[in-house]
Amino acid sequence: MNWDIANKNFYRQGLRAFLNVLVTALSIIALIFMLSLLNGFQAQATRNLVSTDVGGGHYRVPGLDILTPTEWEDFTMTVPPVLASLPKTDKAEVLVQQGQLYPNRRLFPVQLRGIEMDQSLLSLPLAGLKLYDDKLRDVIPAVVGVKMARKAHLKKGDTVVLKWRDKGGAVDARDVLIVDVGDIINPRVDDGVVWLRLDHLRTMTDRENEVSWVAVREFLGPVQGFEFHGIELLMSDLLALLRQDRINSKILWGILMVLVCTSVFNTQILNIFKRQKEIGTLMALGMAPGRIVRIFTLEGVLAAFWALVLALFLGVPFFIWFQGVGFDVSHLSEASFPIRETIYPDYQPREILVSVLIVFALIIASAWVPVKKIIRLDPTLALRGRAIT
Amino acid sequence: MIFMRNKIASALVCIYMLVTPCHAEEIDAQKLLEQVDDNLWANTKFITGRLIIDNGRKVRTLVQDSWMEGVDRSYSHYKSPAREKGTKMLKIAGKLWMYTPRTDRKILIAGHLLRQSMMGSDLSYEDMMEDHKLSRSYSATHEGFEELSGTRCAILKLVARDKKTTYQTRKVWISPKRKTVLKEERFAKSGKLLKRIMFKDYEQIGERLFPRTMVFRDMLKENTQTTYKFDVIKFDVEIPKKYFSQSILKR
Numbered sequence: 001m002n003w004d005i006a007n008k009n010f011y012r013q014g015l016r017a018f019l020n021v022l023v024t025a026l027s028i029i030a031l032i033f034m035l036s037l038l039n040g041f042q043a044q045a046t047r048n049l050v051s052t053d054v055g056g057g058h059y060r061v062p063g064l065d066i067l068t069p070t071e072w073e074d075f076t077m078t079v080p081p082v083l084a085s086l087p088k089t090d091k092a093e094v095l096v097q098q099g100q101l102y103p104n105r106r107l108f109p110v111q112l113r114g115i116e117m118d119q120s121l122l123s124l125p126l127a128g129l130k131l132y133d134d135k136l137r138d139v140i141p142a143v144v145g146v147k148m149a150r151k152a153h154l155k156k157g158d159t160v161v162l163k164w165r166d167k168g169g170a171v172d173a174r175d176v177l178i179v180d181v182g183d184i185i186n187p188r189v190d191d192g193v194v195w196l197r198l199d200h201l202r203t204m205t206d207r208e209n210e211v212s213w214v215a216v217r218e219f220l221g222p223v224q225g226f227e228f229h230g231i232e233l234l235m236s237d238l239l240a241l242l243r244q245d246r247i248n249s250k251i252l253w254g255i256l257m258v259l260v261c262t263s264v265f266n267t268q269i270l271n272i273f274k275r276q277k278e279i280g281t282l283m284a285l286g287m288a289p290g291r292i293v294r295i296f297t298l299e300g301v302l303a304a305f306w307a308l309v310l311a312l313f314l315g316v317p318f319f320i321w322f323q324g325v326g327f328d329v330s331h332l333s334e335a336s337f338p339i340r341e342t343i344y345p346d347y348q349p350r351e352i353l354v355s356v357l358i359v360f361a362l363i364i365a366s367a368w369v370p371v372k373k374i375i376r377l378d379p380t381l382a383l384r385g386r387a388i389t
Numbered sequence: 390m391i392f393m394r395n396k397i398a399s400a401l402v403c404i405y406m407l408v409t410p411c412h413a414e415e416i417d418a419q420k421l422l423e424q425v426d427d428n429l430w431a432n433t434k435f436i437t438g439r440l441i442i443d444n445g446r447k448v449r450t451l452v453q454d455s456w457m458e459g460v461d462r463s464y465s466h467y468k469s470p471a472r473e474k475g476t477k478m479l480k481i482a483g484k485l486w487m488y489t490p491r492t493d494r495k496i497l498i499a500g501h502l503l504r505q506s507m508m509g510s511d512l513s514y515e516d517m518m519e520d521h522k523l524s525r526s527y528s529a530t531h532e533g534f535e536e537l538s539g540t541r542c543a544i545l546k547l548v549a550r551d552k553k554t555t556y557q558t559r560k561v562w563i564s565p566k567r568k569t570v571l572k573e574e575r576f577a578k579s580g581k582l583l584k585r586i587m588f589k590d591y592e593q594i595g596e597r598l599f600p601r602t603m604v605f606r607d608m609l610k611e612n613t614q615t616t617y618k619f620d621v622i623k624f625d626v627e628i629p630k631k632y633f634s635q636s637i638l639k640r
Contacts, residue, residue, distance in 0.1 A: 070502055102610065163583070166578065168552045170553065170554060171557075171577055171583065172578040173579060173581040173583060174581065
């Protein structure tokens, strides 16, 4: 009975009801889109970092800070047997040192990153280096990423001078041959990085068997002399950024919800103002005020329900289309985000369900708050249309 | 017969000595290096100099006063340009402190920071601080002679005695007559030429011959050079103790 009355009243609202439904539906779509896009961004950034740099975590020399290049030379250690004995699929030994490249005879400070050639834990375009043996010759083979090549004006086949220091501090310099310009999806291991064979870098710097860290597939427990940095720690800056982004998106979503709730609230206020005589008549005929409140609130619930239907109708084709084209974020790689390609939203059913339920609850609340005053309404005044002025 | 053989031998020796006089000139490389060090070295020095930095696009001139004591202690005070005026550098043993009036702070430039370019010049802080006797750090061998700006120079190859020495090999062109260095080249471990220094305008200052101009070139860079001109040089001067104390690093 309540449902029938509410349904009839809702449809009688016409355009007002439709606008409420439309605004709510668009808000639901925007909310799901924002959340899914952030999920997609995080998932893709994590995947790129894990596959090119982080693996399942690093066993690092304690004190090593990748953001302090002047101290890289002080934080290297011999690989402990427990890590050295791991299969090549489960670990990648990495040595990081400072260097100075002289493209076009101009100084360009670089990070020299030596990595094992037979490792398969990290996916990097270093096939060009595998063609060389472990013997260091007059010309050292090196690979740079696309971004680094663009910044330093380098191309495949170029020879440039590289200067570095050995373990004792003696300065050394040789020609470096750019054997390949690799397409590295993570700008953090592209920008300013010169990739070398680990055995070459060790010989160049007199650091036999030394590493800055060992990337592993998974945590293997404590290792003497090394400290473990998990994926979350190694990605902490990015995760903090995403956390901030989520807060920002919540603020935006909050603004949207205020607009939706205001719209519903406003409609309900207008409803009871315009329908005072109807309310008074129902009360005079003996309908309990609580029931009248329920009928009016049900009208709000109907708005939320149809908003959900419309969101499905408009949103599903949009999300399917967007999943095909994605979101171009190539500009982000300039800001060292570990994402260079198009990102695609990652839809989490549980997250969507919770969000929709919150929207539902908010709409019901904003439909109920303005009509609850009906309980205190004087039927005689309501019949004359003077109960609410 | 024996008499005849001795005569021929004596004649051959005489001919050899007349024809190839330069081959007969023996150079004790290490001793020559020590003599060069003795000429340049003093317990204390005071220098007013100009550091002219040409990076290929712009030329900047820094004017500084420097006081040096032995190998371990030196203090420099920059007087111009306006941007660098009041900057002070204090070196004590292996540490270098830099004070800039704009920040009103002193910074310790140690370890790897010493290898950075000093104020955009062709010298690193390490190069600037370097004030050790070459004869102590390097073993010298004589490689030959070469004419340089009209002066006949002995070329000495210097190989570092310690593996930790920054430049493992150097070449110096020394006038054996005047015991002065005219040119120096510094090499990487691989043998690649890194820096070239020309010593010019030698002048008699007291008992020493000292170059008024030193031109540094980073051979890996293009069109850059740093000229160090010494306008005032005084040897064995008395330096107030406060100059080698960190308390001087303030306005």
